[in-house]
Amino acid sequence: MVRSFAGRGRSGAAWLGSPGPDGGGGSAGVGNGDVEDPGDAEAVGEHPEARRPLRGAELLDDLLPGGDVAAYVTGVFRGSEDASGNWPCQGTVLLDLPAATVALYTRDGLVEQITPDRCRLTLGSWSWPSLAAAIARYDADIDVVGPDELTEAFAHLARRFTRTSAGHTPTQPPPGDGDAHEASRR
Numbered sequence: 409m410v411r412s413f414a415g416r417g418r419s420g421a422a423w424l425g426s427p428g429p430d431g432g433g434g435s436a437g438v439g440n441g442d443v444e445d446p447g448d449a450e451a452v453g454e455h456p457e458a459r460r461p462l463r464g465a466e467l468l469d470d471l472l473p474g475g476d477v478a479a480y481v482t483g484v485f486r487g488s489e490d491a492s493g494n495w496p497c498q499g500t501v502l503l504d505l506p507a508a509t510v511a512l513y514t515r516d517g518l519v520e521q522i523t524p525d526r527c528r529l530t531l532g533s534w535s536w537p538s539l540a541a542a543i544a545r546y547d548a549d550i551d552v553v554g555p556d557e558l559t560e561a562f563a564h565l566a567r568r569f570t571r572t573s574a575g576h577t578p579t580q581p582p583p584g585d586g587d588a589h590e591a592s593r594r
Contacts, residue, residue, distance in 0.1 A: 495532025497539050499558035503529055504549040513546065528553065536561035 503510055507521035510529055517531040529546075533539035540561035543550060552559045 495539075496534060497536050497557065498530065498532040499536075499539055499543075499555060500528060500530045500553040501543055501558070502551040502553060503527055503543075503546055505546060510546060537564055540565050 502522065504526055506525055507519050507527035510527050511519045514529065514531070517529060520528040522528055529543065531539060531542060533542055536557045539558060544562075544565070550562070552562065
């Protein structure tokens with residue numbers, strides 16, 4: 409059975425090699441980052457072809473968390489903190505709209521029909537208030553299935569919209585406002 413392993417030399421070059429009989433590096437310094445670069449293989453007793461620089465997909469698999477370029481790039485733009493590519497904030501609601509109507513305006517989410525005039529919508533976003541705002545754009549009655557952070561985000565936006573509708577601006581907050589998010593922005 410032939411196994412291989414990947415590593416990096418001090419120069420930062422990625423390489424692929426074969427382990428020694430004990431499963432570790434082929435000899436002292438191989439596979440632990442002490443080898444200057446793949447050209448140093450002869451200096452530690454390995455055949456020069458035993459290791460070769462990683463190329464193409466092998467290199468990406470070695471460098472990217474999860475090894476999936478599309479998931480990694482999607483996750484970066486979504487603000488994901490792991491290699492899943494998922495939105496950091498995801499929630500589910502019930503909307504008083506037909507699933508077919510909601511599906512027309514849902515690009516990156518899951519729409520499930522509950523009844524002919526009601527559906528379940530699961531969406532994601534980079535923050536809870538932005539997720540609540542994205543759901544509000546459907547202009548329908550909403551019941552939050554979860555999580556609680558989404559319910560709190562709707563309450564946060566409701567307070568903000570109430571202040572706006574009363575003619576208050578962020579520079580003139582109403583007295584006794586206990587909204588911690590707003591206080592942190594002032």
